[in-house]
Amino acid sequence: MAPFPGSGLAKGLAVTLRTMTKKTVTEQYPDVQPDLPPRTRGVIGLFEENCTVCMLCARECPDWCIYIDSHKETVPAATPGGRERSRNVLDRFAIDFSLCMYCGICIEVCPFDALFWSPEFEYAETDIRDLTHERDKLREWMWTVPAPPALDPGAEEPKELAAARRTAEKLAAQQQPPATEPHADEQARAAERPTRPQGDSKQQTDQPRPPQEGTE
Ligand code: SF4
Ligand code: SF4
Numbered sequence: 001m002a003p004f005p006g007s008g009l010a011k012g013l014a015v016t017l018r019t020m021t022k023k024t025v026t027e028q029y030p031d032v033q034p035d036l037p038p039r040t041r042g043v044i045g046l047f048e049e050n051c052t053v054c055m056l057c058a059r060e061c062p063d064w065c066i067y068i069d070s071h072k073e074t075v076p077a078a079t080p081g082g083r084e085r086s087r088n089v090l091d092r093f094a095i096d097f098s099l100c101m102y103c104g105i106c107i108e109v110c111p112f113d114a115l116f117w118s119p120e121f122e123y124a125e126t127d128i129r130d131l132t133h134e135r136d137k138l139r140e141w142m143w144t145v146p147a148p149p150a151l152d153p154g155a156e157e158p159k160e161l162a163a164a165r166r167t168a169e170k171l172a173a174q175q176q177p178p179a180t181e182p183h184a185d186e187q188a189r190a191a192e193r194p195t196r197p198q199g200d201s202k203q204q205t206d207q208p209r210p211p212q213e214g215t216e
Contacts, residue, residue, distance in 0.1 A: 036119055036121075037119075038119060038146050039117060039119065039146070040117075040119040040121070041102045041104060041117050041119075042117070042118050042119045042120045042121035043097065043117075043118050043120050043121065043123060043133075043141050043144075044095055044100075044106070044107065044115055044116070044117065044118070044138065044141065045115070045116045045117075045118045045138060045139070045140075045141035045142040045143075045144070045145050046093055046114060046115060046135060046138035046139055046141070046142065047113070047114050047115070047116065047139075047142055048090065048093070048114070048135060048138075048139055049114075050112045050113050050114035051090055051093065051112065051114040052088060052112055052114075053068060053070040053088035053089070053090050054088075054111065054112070055068060056109050056110065056111065057105075057106035057107075057109060057110050057115060058106075060105050060106065060109045061105060061106050062101070062103060062105065063099045063100060063101055064099075065095060065096040065097075065098075065099035065100050066093075066094070066095050066096075066106060067092060067093070067094045067095075067096070067132075068090070068092065068093055068094075069090075069091040069092035070088045070089055070090050070091050070092075071088075071089055071091060072086050072087070072088060072089070073086065073087055073088075073089045074086050075087055090135070092134070092135065093134075093135040093138060094132050094133060094134045094135065094138075095132070095133055095138060096131060096132045097123070097131045097132070097133060098128050098131040098132070104117065113160075116142065116145040117145070118141045118142075118144040118145045118146075119144070119146070120141060120144045
């Protein structure tokens with residue numbers, strides 16, 4: 001059956017009237033910043049000091065968009081007669097955010113807490129090559145990572161915090177000046193002070209005296 005003439009226009013007007021009375025859902029970005037959850041997956045920050053170059057994140061990334069270069073270094077023995085050790089030194093750590101699909105696997109698998117989500121998302125580029133963030137840029141994102149939530153009351157102190165606190169206490173103790181020796185002038189004055197004659201000493205007067213002749 002042929003549609004009634006003008007039915008399409010009536011339907012369109014009906015849709016317009018219906019949506020006119022509803023609250024708009026359009027985000028007015030960039031004039032208005034979106035109200036995102038604090039743990040939004042915006043960008044990945046690298047805490048380089050924790051990275052041991054174990055390569056787990058690069059191996060597990062489904063997009064193969066983490067690039068890591070490193071070399072080995074020999075660390076001398078810590079004690080005489082001890083053995084030298086070798087350790088990995090990071091040369092390059094980069095993430096290509098034009099390939100990243102924000103799955104978070106790299107952050108989950110990192111055994112040393114070196115990768116974190118930051119809610120920052122405003123890093124669009126006009127050149128796709130600039131979406132590969134090298135280690136310096138990844139480190140800068142760390143400043144935007146939200147602090148972890150507070151511990152429950154009575155919870156055990158995390159071992160990382162306990163170790164950091166002990167190190168800070170040790171450093172503070174090392175920086176304190178040593179207990180001061182008496183000043184030279186003070187020592188000289190103490191030497192000049194008159195001393196009690198030996199015979200007057202209380203210790204001697206309190207000692208039992210030998211019996212005198214003729215007193216028994
Ligand atoms: S979030 Fe996923 S895709 Fe992106 S770098 Fe990490 S593992 Fe790779
Ligand atoms: S998994 Fe963590 S420690 Fe290992 S290379 Fe990746 S960031 Fe570094």
